Amino acid sequence: MKLASLNDGTRDGRLVVVTKDLTRYTDASFLVPTLQSAVDNWARISPHLEALAGSLELGAVPSQRFHEHDALSPLPRAFQWADGSAYVNHVELVRKARGAGMPESFWTDPLIYQGGSDSFLRPREPIRVADEAYGIDMEGEVAVIVDDVRIGVTIDEARAAIRLVMLVNDVSLRGLIPDELAKGFGFFQSKPSSAFSPVAVTPDELGDAWDGSKVHLPLSVDLNGRAFGRANAGVDMTFDFPALIAHAARTRPLCAGTIIGSGTVSNKRDGAPGKPVEEGGVGYSCLAELRMIETIDEGEPRTPFLRFGDLVRIEMKDAYGHSIFGAIEQQVINYGREA
Amino acid sequence: MKLASLNDGTRDGRLVVVTKDLTRYTDASFLVPTLQSAVDNWARISPHLEALAGSLELGAVPSQRFHEHDALSPLPRAFQWADGSAYVNHVELVRKARGAGMPESFWTDPLIYQGGSDSFLRPREPIRVADEAYGIDMEGEVAVIVDDVRIGVTIDEARAAIRLVMLVNDVSLRGLIPDELAKGFGFFQSKPSSAFSPVAVTPDELGDAWDGSKVHLPLSVDLNGRAFGRANAGVDMTFDFPALIAHAARTRPLCAGTIIGSGTVSNKRDGAPGKPVEEGGVGYSCLAELRMIETIDEGEPRTPFLRFGDLVRIEMKDAYGHSIFGAIEQQVINYGREA
Numbered sequence: 289m290k291l292a293s294l295n296d297g298t299r300d301g302r303l304v305v306v307t308k309d310l311t312r313y314t315d316a317s318f319l320v321p322t323l324q325s326a327v328d329n330w331a332r333i334s335p336h337l338e339a340l341a342g343s344l345e346l347g348a349v350p351s352q353r354f355h356e357h358d359a360l361s362p363l364p365r366a367f368q369w370a371d372g373s374a375y376v377n378h379v380e381l382v383r384k385a386r387g388a389g390m391p392e393s394f395w396t397d398p399l400i401y402q403g404g405s406d407s408f409l410r411p412r413e414p415i416r417v418a419d420e421a422y423g424i425d426m427e428g429e430v431a432v433i434v435d436d437v438r439i440g441v442t443i444d445e446a447r448a449a450i451r452l453v454m455l456v457n458d459v460s461l462r463g464l465i466p467d468e469l470a471k472g473f474g475f476f477q478s479k480p481s482s483a484f485s486p487v488a489v490t491p492d493e494l495g496d497a498w499d500g501s502k503v504h505l506p507l508s509v510d511l512n513g514r515a516f517g518r519a520n521a522g523v524d525m526t527f528d529f530p531a532l533i534a535h536a537a538r539t540r541p542l543c544a545g546t547i548i549g550s551g552t553v554s555n556k557r558d559g560a561p562g563k564p565v566e567e568g569g570v571g572y573s574c575l576a577e578l579r580m581i582e583t584i585d586e587g588e589p590r591t592p593f594l595r596f597g598d599l600v601r602i603e604m605k606d607a608y609g610h611s612i613f614g615a616i617e618q619q620v621i622n623y624g625r626e627a
Numbered sequence: 628m629k630l631a632s633l634n635d636g637t638r639d640g641r642l643v644v645v646t647k648d649l650t651r652y653t654d655a656s657f658l659v660p661t662l663q664s665a666v667d668n669w670a671r672i673s674p675h676l677e678a679l680a681g682s683l684e685l686g687a688v689p690s691q692r693f694h695e696h697d698a699l700s701p702l703p704r705a706f707q708w709a710d711g712s713a714y715v716n717h718v719e720l721v722r723k724a725r726g727a728g729m730p731e732s733f734w735t736d737p738l739i740y741q742g743g744s745d746s747f748l749r750p751r752e753p754i755r756v757a758d759e760a761y762g763i764d765m766e767g768e769v770a771v772i773v774d775d776v777r778i779g780v781t782i783d784e785a786r787a788a789i790r791l792v793m794l795v796n797d798v799s800l801r802g803l804i805p806d807e808l809a810k811g812f813g814f815f816q817s818k819p820s821s822a823f824s825p826v827a828v829t830p831d832e833l834g835d836a837w838d839g840s841k842v843h844l845p846l847s848v849d850l851n852g853r854a855f856g857r858a859n860a861g862v863d864m865t866f867d868f869p870a871l872i873a874h875a876a877r878t879r880p881l882c883a884g885t886i887i888g889s890g891t892v893s894n895k896r897d898g899a900p901g902k903p904v905e906e907g908g909v910g911y912s913c914l915a916e917l918r919m920i921e922t923i924d925e926g927e928p929r930t931p932f933l934r935f936g937d938l939v940r941i942e943m944k945d946a947y948g949h950s951i952f953g954a955i956e957q958q959v960i961n962y963g964r965e966a
Binding site for chain 2: 366394399406477535536538545624
């Protein structure tokens with residue numbers, strides 16, 4: 289089933305069930321008002337939501353046209369957003385780009401940062417930044433929403449706790465990262481609000497593309513209407529979702545509704561970094577990777593970070609070319625100047 | 628007024644108003660079910676809660692005995708927990724303890740880490756850790772809950788957004804910190820769940836001890852029934868709460884209900900680190916500081932980190948010796964072995 293939180297003026301939105309083809313929705317708030325409350329009571333509520341989704345597909349319940357731009361992020365705010373860096377290829381490149389080496393342990397010990405989860409952007413909401421010099425970058429990722437997870441969870445338990453899958457644009461301010469990380473406490477100002485896809489889907493909606501641990505489909509990242517990335521989320525994911533969840537829960541429980549991110553999707557080709565889409569490669573899911581490859585090839589980056597007015601679109605299509613999650617589509621805006 | 632979230636079996640508890648002397652409470656859930664929902668609508672709801680608190684003090688509404696051990700953390704889970712390190716003296720000592728120097732900028736640029744906020748412990752809940760070798764430490768702190776805060780907030784706006792004050796035990800696993808921080812993404816496994824005081828209070832409850840930016844009272848930290856720390860939260864706080872809030876909101880908004888922590892309260896005396904309470908000093912709010920001072924004085928730390936069975940108590944008393952927030956009192960327990 290596919291779930292969305294419609295913008296009804298409340299902080300957490302109104303829960304609706306959306307058709308598989310994303311064209312229509314039916315209200316689900318008579319069952320449970322919000323997605324967080326659904327995840328809080330998943331075992332009890334999800335069978336009712338599944339039944340409603342079945343009726344919706346059959347046209348047996350009242351429905352209305354679903355507009356992606358009316359959706360909030362599925363969890364407009366969450367109690368936890370923990371973002372991994374599972375595509376270690378990406379980590380290696382981005383660290384190179386800022387002159388930092390990468391310890392060997394990064395290939396065996398998952399890297400996760402604690403993200404801000406109190407104010408996610410809507411999937412179509414502008415990215416408001418005060419200064420282009422902050423080095424604005426998109427990061428296209430896959431994320432899962434989990435149920436309650438105990439301390440010290442096993443990999444199998446972690447896999448069984450995955451409830452929903454969605455996409456995310458983990459916006460980064462690359463120019464603020466080096467100074468912030470040098471302070472030793474991780475990201476804060478360099479990670480402004482993220483945006484998630486218009487719908488979150490249960491793993492069964494992914495069919496064979498979901499193996500219980502990864503999504504085996506290309507992630508489409510477009511920049512100003514041109515294909516920028518088509519990296520496959522199932523390729524080169526060194527740490528799958530159960531591994532990330534178990535890492536996050538090593539010393540503390542995770543509350544239902546916790547979002548675990550994959551980190552920027554990134555594919556290595558034949559041992560070398562992927563080529564741009566226009567050169568027949570799978571491209572990139574963030575600008576920092578391309579800039580690093582340009583630096584390696586040409587001595588310095590040629591592609592700028594995002595500028596005011598730039599438009600980023602992140603989407604994932606199934607084998608038939610149908611959008612699974614709807615699209616994140618965000619324009620970069622000069623904060624305080626848009627009025 | 629003083630607010631608490633009673634354990635009623637739900638994830639977010641039931642909102643009650645507590646008397647100033649912490650002896651009685653009256654239900655507030657007919658106004659608004661949870662503290663988060665109160666903070667979500669503070670301008671509209673707080674006058675009603677204040678009126679209820681007034682009636683409670685007068686005995687004009689039904690009330691029941693308030694037991695601190697029935698309280699959850701005021702926000703049992705929150706959308707954001709951002710913890711500063713405002714007592715730079717503490718930062719300097721703890722970094723010394725793990726052999727890390729401190730950049731000069733730490734005296735001018737606030738340090739904040741993004742904490743996990745999805746599963747806070749109850750004020751009297753055991754600290755469950757799998758292994759004493761993780762280096763279990765308490766960290767006694769003051770924290771505030773803020774209203775909505777815009778990106779790029781001014782210091783005055785930040786000050787005006789402070790709604791509630793409480794205490795926190797920011798449990799740390801010192802043994803896991805060096806390897807985790809070396810990875811560059813900040814704390815994750817090394818910061819298990821924190822616990823907050825049984826009640827959160829509006830700043831006016833602090834009287835003259837609240838200057839709009841800091842709490843000028845000693846923080847009592849007891850270990851196994853003995854005074855361990857009496858450091859004054861208003862002394863040596865290099866960055867006050869408005870400064871921490873403005874730092875947190877530089878590139879993103881903060882949602883109402885965001886918790887901002889002070890970092891471990893720590894006083895410097897006459898240019899030298901504070902002395903233990905038993906030697907007439909104000910002592911410490913965490914073990915790492917004492918261990919560092921022992922290392923400086925004696926070549927190696929003498930005091931161990933917390934062991935299974937140890938009892939930590941964190942409280943703050945007003946000028947008359949009355950507990951303001953109730954006490955955090957937590958025993959360290961071997962996770963998985965307590966049954």
